[in-house]
Amino acid sequence: MSPNDLRLFIQFTMTGISEGALLALIALGLVLIYKSTDVLNFAHGEFMLLGAFITWDLMVNYQLPVLLALPLAGAIMILVAIAVERLMLRPLIGKPVISIIMVTIGMSSVIHAIVGAIWGPKRQVLPQLFPEILEGPGLRIFVEGVRRPAQMSYERIYWVLVAIVLVLLFVLFFRRSRQGIAMRATADDQQAAMSMGISIQRIFAITWSVAALTAGVSGLMVADFDTVSTSINEVVLRAFPVIILGGLDSIAGAIIGGMIIALTEQYVSGFIDPSLKNVVPYLVLLLVLMARPYGLFGEKIIERV
Amino acid sequence: MNRRMLELNNVEVIYDDVILVLKGLSLQVEEGQIVALLGSNGAGKSTTLKAVSGLLVPEDGEVTDGSIEFLGQMIHNQEPSRIVRKGIFQVMEGRRIFEHLNVEENLRAGAYTTPHRQQISEKLALVYEYFPRLAERKQQVAGFLSGGEQQMLAIGRALMATPKLMLLDEPSLGLAPLLVQEIFQIIERINQEQGTSILLVEQNARVALRIAKHAYIMENGRIVMDGTPEELSDNADVREFYLGFTERGQRKSYRDVKHYKRRKRWLS
Ligand SMILES: Nc1ncnc2c1ncn2[C@@H]1O[C@H](COP(=O)(O)OP(=O)(O)O)[C@@H](O)[C@H]1O
Ligand SMILES: [Mg+2]
Numbered sequence: 001m002s003p004n005d006l007r008l009f010i011q012f013t014m015t016g017i018s019e020g021a022l023l024a025l026i027a028l029g030l031v032l033i034y035k036s037t038d039v040l041n042f043a044h045g046e047f048m049l050l051g052a053f054i055t056w057d058l059m060v061n062y063q064l065p066v067l068l069a070l071p072l073a074g075a076i077m078i079l080v081a082i083a084v085e086r087l088m089l090r091p092l093i094g095k096p097v098i099s100i101i102m103v104t105i106g107m108s109s110v111i112h113a114i115v116g117a118i119w120g121p122k123r124q125v126l127p128q129l130f131p132e133i134l135e136g137p138g139l140r141i142f143v144e145g146v147r148r149p150a151q152m153s154y155e156r157i158y159w160v161l162v163a164i165v166l167v168l169l170f171v172l173f174f175r176r177s178r179q180g181i182a183m184r185a186t187a188d189d190q191q192a193a194m195s196m197g198i199s200i201q202r203i204f205a206i207t208w209s210v211a212a213l214t215a216g217v218s219g220l221m222v223a224d225f226d227t228v229s230t231s232i233n234e235v236v237l238r239a240f241p242v243i244i245l246g247g248l249d250s251i252a253g254a255i256i257g258g259m260i261i262a263l264t265e266q267y268v269s270g271f272i273d274p275s276l277k278n279v280v281p282y283l284v285l286l287l288v289l290m291a292r293p294y295g296l297f298g299e300k301i302i303e304r305v
Numbered sequence: 306m307n308r309r310m311l312e313l314n315n316v317e318v319i320y321d322d323v324i325l326v327l328k329g330l331s332l333q334v335e336e337g338q339i340v341a342l343l344g345s346n347g348a349g350k351s352t353t354l355k356a357v358s359g360l361l362v363p364e365d366g367e368v369t370d371g372s373i374e375f376l377g378q379m380i381h382n383q384e385p386s387r388i389v390r391k392g393i394f395q396v397m398e399g400r401r402i403f404e405h406l407n408v409e410e411n412l413r414a415g416a417y418t419t420p421h422r423q424q425i426s427e428k429l430a431l432v433y434e435y436f437p438r439l440a441e442r443k444q445q446v447a448g449f450l451s452g453g454e455q456q457m458l459a460i461g462r463a464l465m466a467t468p469k470l471m472l473l474d475e476p477s478l479g480l481a482p483l484l485v486q487e488i489f490q491i492i493e494r495i496n497q498e499q500g501t502s503i504l505l506v507e508q509n510a511r512v513a514l515r516i517a518k519h520a521y522i523m524e525n526g527r528i529v530m531d532g533t534p535e536e537l538s539d540n541a542d543v544r545e546f547y548l549g550f551t552e553r554g555q556r557k558s559y560r561d562v563k564h565y566k567r568r569k570r571w572l573s
Binding site for chain 2: 192194196197
């Protein structure tokens, strides 16, 4: 390996980690909905879109400071999620899963159209979100014999940290909190959960709210890496293979799957051919599923002893 | 005189708008009692419990006639989450533990309607005292517990909610006789020590009658007989069909009883 190849490898790894954090966060939101409702939410990308545009709008058009804009955008996302759950999904409880999936597909085009109508197709630049504690171009790693360093902007480093914190909060929430345990119980056995006094409708409302929040955050992340645009939702297409790879219902699977896919994307498109980037997630997926049909962490039904 | 805790009056339950399963069923549970509801498979015992706990709703079942009163309040067709908060907790047939949660998380799920931390840790301690085997397996994933341990967990989960009335659906199902004895002793202790009233559904009439104060026998969606365990054990029909004795007091084989039941159903 030449010194420059080594630099490129380091560069691709750093970019891959931040992209992986993004894919993992998106996958987490999808897994959350899938675990508790058995539904693959095809409107997740549009929730991302909404989160990014609402935050941008609050910061730019309403001139709100970050620390006000973010909680407000979060609150709006929760309201949207609750409205969607109550008006479109609750009437479908008990109906075949496929009808609910169709509804999420319909919902995705409706939200996309609404966002386009309100904010237009123009690409916008998201104002700075993170405080400027650290100045300069970011983290640089020099390889002996090469002048250009491998580098990662502070923005991306911050986002990786945000993703790590969110994942930790997620895990804590599901292991420790009353609602988190109730959500897992509901995912396991709805009727038994009801017999505990858990209100399934309440759980679904919480599930959709949390999922919409993570979608909003991942939408912001895409917007910050790139721009605020009506194509933010397309990133979800890279996250679907992540959750299938990870096993659909596993949080660990979402994280590790996200990293594997993002890193492979970087190495393949960097070292082999950039046009392969969009195919890579699906190629990796095919290879893994051939060896492990339930994904890396897919659930095997527990057999009682 | 004991207070009336639960009263079902001429309850009719229909599934899917057409399948009539309870056909005017009445029964009472006095405060502090263990009452047994006996009957063969398909008689409607589970349906009766679900009508009380509100768990009919997700099965598209509905109380269409009669009334269910708990401590003087009408509760039929209410949401289970409201009924649990009023103090009724059903331990469903087949245990229905949360397989992917560990033992302690299962118990915490049972305490969902108990928001006070202090009370939750007291209840955890209480459950572990009744079921030391669960204490040894706190962190174990519940799906890997043995059948007996899962039944203990299911009852422990109910204890976590501090119910006034516990509905137990066939706790002896699929367990070895020795374990059945152990679990029934604990049910009796919970009744005496915690003052919990219990409505106990069983196909295993013999063990149920041993701890019950009063028992009902149901067939085909109706109560056909009730009385104290002594009265029922003296009744020739009950001895024959539910306790498996012939007139001369010998045990009949399971197959004979089964055969008789099948014939009876075919005739009716
Ligand atoms: N969800 C349901 N939908 C339709 N019929 C049901 C349902 N649950 C039970 N039944 C019918 O009601 C009758 C009584 O069932 P159940 O209450 O489970 O009896 P038991 O608990 O005494 O064995 C059975 O004939 C059963 O087929
Ligand atoms: Mg039953």
